[in-house]
Amino acid sequence: MSYAAYDAKPWLARYTSRQPHEITPDHPNALAAFQDVVSADPDAALIHYFDGVLTRQEVDQASSKLAFYLMEQGFVAGDRLALYAQSNPAFLITLLATWKAGGIVVTVNPMNKARELAYILQDSGAKALVCLDELFDSTVKPVLDEDAASLPIVITYSAFDGQKEDDARVLGTRTSIVLPDSVQPLQGILDAPHQDKAMALPELPASDDTALLSYTSGTTGQPKGAMNTHGNILFVACVFRDWTNLTSQSVNLAIAPLFHITGMVAHGVAALLTGNRLILTHRFHPETVLEIIRRERPTFTIGAITAFISMMNTGQIREGDFDCFTGLYSGGAPVSAAVMEQFKSLTGHYIHNAYGMTETASATLMVPEDVHAPVDDESGALSIGVPVFNTTIRILREDGSAADVGEVGELAVAGPQVMKGYWNRPQETAQAMRDGFLRSGDVGFMDTQGWVYLVDRKKDMINAGGYKVWPREVEDVMYGHPAVREVAIVGIPDSYRGETVKAYVSLKEGASVTAEELVAYGKANMASYKYPRHVEFLSDLPKTNTGKILRRSLKPSQ
Numbered sequence: 051m052s053y054a055a056y057d058a059k060p061w062l063a064r065y066t067s068r069q070p071h072e073i074t075p076d077h078p079n080a081l082a083a084f085q086d087v088v089s090a091d092p093d094a095a096l097i098h099y100f101d102g103v104l105t106r107q108e109v110d111q112a113s114s115k116l117a118f119y120l121m122e123q124g125f126v127a128g129d130r131l132a133l134y135a136q137s138n139p140a141f142l143i144t145l146l147a148t149w150k151a152g153g154i155v156v157t158v159n160p161m162n163k164a165r166e167l168a169y170i171l172q173d174s175g176a177k178a179l180v181c182l183d184e185l186f187d188s189t190v191k192p193v194l195d196e197d198a199a200s201l202p203i204v205i206t207y208s209a210f211d212g213q214k215e216d217d218a219r220v221l222g223t224r225t226s227i228v229l230p231d232s233v234q235p236l237q238g239i240l241d242a243p244h245q246d247k248a249m250a251l252p253e254l255p256a257s258d259d260t261a262l263l264s265y266t267s268g269t270t271g272q273p274k275g276a277m278n279t280h281g282n283i284l285f286v287a288c289v290f291r292d293w294t295n296l297t298s299q300s301v302n303l304a305i306a307p308l309f310h311i312t313g314m315v316a317h318g319v320a321a322l323l324t325g326n327r328l329i330l331t332h333r334f335h336p337e338t339v340l341e342i343i344r345r346e347r348p349t350f351t352i353g354a355i356t357a358f359i360s361m362m363n364t365g366q367i368r369e370g371d372f373d374c375f376t377g378l379y380s381g382g383a384p385v386s387a388a389v390m391e392q393f394k395s396l397t398g399h400y401i402h403n404a405y406g407m408t409e410t411a412s413a414t415l416m417v418p419e420d421v422h423a424p425v426d427d428e429s430g431a432l433s434i435g436v437p438v439f440n441t442t443i444r445i446l447r448e449d450g451s452a453a454d455v456g457e458v459g460e461l462a463v464a465g466p467q468v469m470k471g472y473w474n475r476p477q478e479t480a481q482a483m484r485d486g487f488l489r490s491g492d493v494g495f496m497d498t499q500g501w502v503y504l505v506d507r508k509k510d511m512i513n514a515g516g517y518k519v520w521p522r523e524v525e526d527v528m529y530g531h532p533a534v535r536e537v538a539i540v541g542i543p544d545s546y547r548g549e550t551v552k553a554y555v556s557l558k559e560g561a562s563v564t565a566e567e568l569v570a571y572g573k574a575n576m577a578s579y580k581y582p583r584h585v586e587f588l589s590d591l592p593k594t595n596t597g598k599i600l601r602r603s604l605k606p607s608q
Contacts, residue, residue, distance in 0.1 A: 096327065134190070136332050168196070173265075180236065276408045276473075279470055303339075367397060416436070433503050445457065445502075534555055556587070
């Protein structure tokens with residue numbers, strides 16, 4: 051099969067007649083698109099956060115106010131702002147404000163611990179930080195105590211801002227957090243009286259300007275900042291708009307967290323593009339989300355399959371709960387056909403697969419809404435979709451040549467959504483982006499009908515509920531325990547997350563430690579999806595003749 055047959059056009063023509071085969075965004079960036087949305091109907095509701103509502107104009111004004119504050123503090127075009135936050139209104143306001151000030155957003159997973167946060171702040175050279183107040187207290191303050199001068203602008207917000215329901219299941223309980231004088235609460239900035247100043251916002255960014263640094267692990271486990279441009283992000287928002295028929299009348303439920311590239315684009319930026327109502331819930335809680343579905347009647351959502359499994363496992367899904375949805379999508383991790391059938395049997399609705407990467411601002415393949423994804427007879431794998439608009443997928447052999455139909459190889463992607471490179475990593479960029487294609491690191495094949503299937507992941511990467519975990523990083527942390535002599539990290543099957551992390555450990559002579567103590571050590575030093583949930587002790591770990599630990603011999607067959 052020639053490379054041309056991997057383009058989006060033939061497959062879109064075959065499986066759907068509702069969308070064009072190629073799309074061209076009408077704007078160079080999300081800011082320009084949002085300006086049109088605000089002008090069209092400034093008083094329309096944009097964000098629903100429990101019982102709180104923000105209109106398009108209120109979000110626009112709040113983000114401009116924050117942008118001016120940042121500029122007054124010395125934030126200039128090209129500076130980086132780290133956004134260490136959950137799915138709150140503050141996230142979208144800060145996103146817009148940073149872009150209005152000409153800056154680059156650095157998203158930080160709120161599950162990250164101090165060590166991980168410090169690395170991202172240092173690597174990105176962030177000049178400002180906006181974070182949840184409880185994260186400041188537990189994580190940011192220790193980082194600042196180490197090197198306070200490296201982060202001159204720090205702003206916090208509360209999960210309780212903008213609503214009155216105070217759902218303790220999701221928000222916890224109110225606590226009084228004492229902030230240093232150098233740290234400003236976002237609400238105080240937004241509530242301050244407006245003052246006319248001789249200051250203007252920079253010109254809107256160009257399509258190829260960097261909008262976002264989103265950190266993702268490479269083949270060595272070293273976190274790298276993917277430079278997603280304004281054009282990348284807006285294009286994928288347009289993909290979600292046109293593929294799932296999002297309009298200003300849609301109700302977009304943010305199950306995927308906004309700090310994740312899919313949540314940011316499919317929920318956040320898609321709302322800025324279309325003006326649809328965006329439902330935010332701080333963090334995912336299955337019972338709370340089911341209640342919100344019944345109250346707000348959303349029409350679209352996308353989330354990790356674990357979120358849908360959680361809702362099924364509550365035993366609280368009622369007949370008709372999901373009848374409001376015209377689009378249900380899952381991304382971030384492979385999904386079994388059995389889970390899809392279970393959900394459809396329970397709700398009457400089908401979840402469509404989507405596949406993408408941080409480096410592609412999310413979607414590169416999706417299942418059209420008109421059809422159900424096929425299951426490969428031989429492997430039992432459920433297809434992850436067909437190429438989206440303007441996108442070319444290649445399946446490559448080890449030598450870089452195109453694989454035949456049905457032949458397994460590495461997925462490579464070309465299209466308007468592909469990043470322009472890794473932040474300050476020219477060698478890694480050159481390795482990942484060759485001949486105009488981004489190498490995904492995922493292994494799969496395409497069938498004769500144009501459907502793409504994932505069958506494995508390259509090397510040793512662990513996919514825990516949609517989050518990438520690289521063994522090297524976890525091993526480096528676990529080696530910090532004084533009792534550990536050798537450690538090997540592998541992924542093992544997990545009915546909920548797909549995979550979870552297991553540590554094989556040999557101890558130093560005379561040392562003593564329990565598995566529970568090592569799990570607790572990992573939990574204290576890593577994000578919750580990274581630390582080992584299981585520990586097994588071995589007297590010696592298997593090695594090659596050159597002394598390299600053989601992870602693959604420890605990994606169970608699946």
